[in-house]
Amino acid sequence: MRVLHVASECFPLIKTGGLADVIGALPKALAAAGCDARVFLPNYPAVAAVLKDPQKVRSVKSLFGGSADILKARTADGLVLYVLDAPHLFDRPGNPYLGADGKDWPDNPVRFAACSQMAAGLALDPVGSWQPDIVHAHDWQAGLVPAYVHAADRPGPKTVMTIHNIAFQGVMPAKDRAALGLPDTMFTAAGLEYFGQVSFLKAGLVYADRLTTVSPTYAQETRTAEFGMGLHGVLAERAGDYRGILNGVDETVWDPETDPLIAAPYSRARPRNKARNKETLQGAFGLAQDKSAPLFCVVSRLTEQKGLDLLLDVLPMIGDRGGQLALLGSGDARLEKGFRAAAAARPDRFGVRIGYDEPLSHLMQAGADVILVPSRFEPCGLTQLYGLRYGTIPLVARTGGLADTIIDANDAGLAVGTATGIQFAPVTAEALAFALERVLALYGEPKVWRKLQNRAMAHPVSWAKSAAAYVALYRELAGGA
Numbered sequence: 383m384r385v386l387h388v389a390s391e392c393f394p395l396i397k398t399g400g401l402a403d404v405i406g407a408l409p410k411a412l413a414a415a416g417c418d419a420r421v422f423l424p425n426y427p428a429v430a431a432v433l434k435d436p437q438k439v440r441s442v443k444s445l446f447g448g449s450a451d452i453l454k455a456r457t458a459d460g461l462v463l464y465v466l467d468a469p470h471l472f473d474r475p476g477n478p479y480l481g482a483d484g485k486d487w488p489d490n491p492v493r494f495a496a497c498s499q500m501a502a503g504l505a506l507d508p509v510g511s512w513q514p515d516i517v518h519a520h521d522w523q524a525g526l527v528p529a530y531v532h533a534a535d536r537p538g539p540k541t542v543m544t545i546h547n548i549a550f551q552g553v554m555p556a557k558d559r560a561a562l563g564l565p566d567t568m569f570t571a572a573g574l575e576y577f578g579q580v581s582f583l584k585a586g587l588v589y590a591d592r593l594t595t596v597s598p599t600y601a602q603e604t605r606t607a608e609f610g611m612g613l614h615g616v617l618a619e620r621a622g623d624y625r626g627i628l629n630g631v632d633e634t635v636w637d638p639e640t641d642p643l644i645a646a647p648y649s650r651a652r653p654r655n656k657a658r659n660k661e662t663l664q665g666a667f668g669l670a671q672d673k674s675a676p677l678f679c680v681v682s683r684l685t686e687q688k689g690l691d692l693l694l695d696v697l698p699m700i701g702d703r704g705g706q707l708a709l710l711g712s713g714d715a716r717l718e719k720g721f722r723a724a725a726a727a728r729p730d731r732f733g734v735r736i737g738y739d740e741p742l743s744h745l746m747q748a749g750a751d752v753i754l755v756p757s758r759f760e761p762c763g764l765t766q767l768y769g770l771r772y773g774t775i776p777l778v779a780r781t782g783g784l785a786d787t788i789i790d791a792n793d794a795g796l797a798v799g800t801a802t803g804i805q806f807a808p809v810t811a812e813a814l815a816f817a818l819e820r821v822l823a824l825y826g827e828p829k830v831w832r833k834l835q836n837r838a839m840a841h842p843v844s845w846a847k848s849a850a851a852y853v854a855l856y857r858e859l860a861g862g863a
C-alpha cells in the first residue's frame with residue numbers, strides 16, 4: 383500500500399501544533415504496519431535548511447506567479463519527503479501561515495492551492511515508478527487535493543480527507559477562483575461554493591472518497607450545528623463515509639525514560655525521578671521550590687478554543703489552595719496579558735512563558751503534577767496524551783478527543799482502577815472550579831494519587847491501533863494493494 387500524505391506541517395521540520403506531530407509520526411507508524419507512506423510538504427526555509435541531498439524530480443515554469451520544483455529527499459529517520467520548492471510562495475521565515483505582523487499572509491489560499499495542485503499532479507502522474515494508491519489530505523491547506531484529483535476525471539489514486547480542526551476552513555473570495563484552474567462547474571453548493579465563497583476544506587469534504595477526523599467523539603460533534611462551524615450539513619450527508627480515528631503518541635519522541643529534554647529520566651516502574659523534574663520546572667519558572675505544592679501546567683495556543691479564559695477566572699483558587707501554575711503558550715493578546723499579570727502579582731505561585739518552546743514543553747510534561755486542557759472543543763488533543771505518558775494527570779473538558787482519551791476518576795473509576803484523569807462539563811468556570819476541587823482532593827491522598835499516575839502511565843497511547851485503523855480504511859478504498 384502506497385500512501386502520499388499532503389500537509390502544511392511535519393515535526394520536527396516545521397510545527398505550530400498537533401498537526402505537525404501527527405504528520406511526523408503517522409507515516410512511521412504506517413511503515414511499521416507495512417505501508418509505504420510518504421509526505422508532501424512546502425519547502426519553507428526551516429525545511430530547506432535541514433534537507434539532505436534533495437533531488438529535483440519535477441519542474442513547472444508557472445505556478446501561481448512563479449516557477450516551482452518538486453524536490454525529493456529522505457529525513458534522518460528514513461521518511462521520504464516531496465517538498466514544493468516555490469520561493470515566491472514559501473520562502474518566508476518563521477510561522478508558516480503568519481507574516482511578521484502576526485496576521486495571516488493574504489495569499490495563503492493561493493499558497494496552499496499551489497501545494498495541493500502539485501501534490502495531486504504528483505499522485506496522478508508519478509515521477510519514476512512510485513504511484514500512490516491513496517492520497518491522504520490533511521486540513522484545509524490540502525483540501526483542494528481531492529478536488530484536483532476529481533477534476534482530472536481519470537483513473538488515479540483514491541483520496542482521504544482528515545479534519546484536524548474544523549475551525550480553520552481556508553476560504554477565498556469567489557472572484558479569485560479562476561486562478562485555481564478548476565472547472566467552474568465545480569463552483570456550486572454541492573461543490574466548492576460556501577456561502578458565496580470558495581472553501582478549501584469543504585472541497586475536501588465533498589470530493590474525497592473517505593473522510594476522517596481525529597477522534598470518534600469529534601466525528602459525532604462535527605455533524606451538529608454546535609460544533610460543525612457551518613460544515614455540519616456536508617458531514618451529515620457523508621456520514622457513511624466519515625469516521626473518527628484517534629491520534630497517538632510518537633513514543634520515540636515522548637517517553638520519560640528516554641527523553642533527552644527532561645531533567646532526569648523516569649518510568650512507570652521507577653517514577654521517583656519525576657520529583658527532580660518538578661524541582662527543575664519550579665526553578666525554570668521561578669516558582670517556590672515546594673515539593674508538596676500541586677503543580678499545574680498548560681502547554682497551549684492561547685485562543686478562545688482552548689478555554690484558558692476560564693482558567694484565568696479560577697486561578698486565584700489555585701493559588702489560595704497552595705497550588706502553582708506553569709504556563710507556556712502564545713496567542714490572544716488579552717490572555718497573554720491576563721496570565722502575565724497573574725504571574726507578576728504572585729510570582730512564587732504562577733509562572734508564565736509567552737512563546738513557543740519545544741524543549742520546555744517536555745520538561746513541563748515531566749515536572750508538573752497536572753496538565754490542564756479546558757478546551758471548548760478539541761478534535762483530539764495531544765498534550766493530555768503526553769500527560770498520560772509522563773504521569774502528569776490530565777484535567778480536561780469532556781469534549782472531542784479529550785472525552786475519548788481520559789477516563790474520569792469518579793468513585794466508580796477509582797474503585798475498579800480504570801481512572802486516568804479528571805473530566806468536567808459543561809465547559810464553564812464553575813465546572814472547572816469543581817474539577818479543581820476534585821483533583822486537589824485526590825492529590826491530598828498520596829496513595830490514591832500514585833495509583834492514578836500508575837494507571838495513566840499504563841494507558842496505551844501509541845500509534846499502533848490507529849495506524850491499523852488507517853490501513854483498514856486504505857484497504858477498503860484501494861483493495862488489497
Ligand code: ADP
Pocket residue numbers: 398399400401403681682683710711712737738739740743762763764765766
Ligand atoms: P493544537 O493542535 O490545537 O494546537 P494539540 O494538543 O493537538 O493542540 O497539539 C499541540 C502541540 O503543540 C503539542 O505537541 C504541544 O506540546 C505543542 N505546543 C503548543 N503550544 C506550544 C508552545 N507554546 N511551545 C511548545 N509546544 C507547544
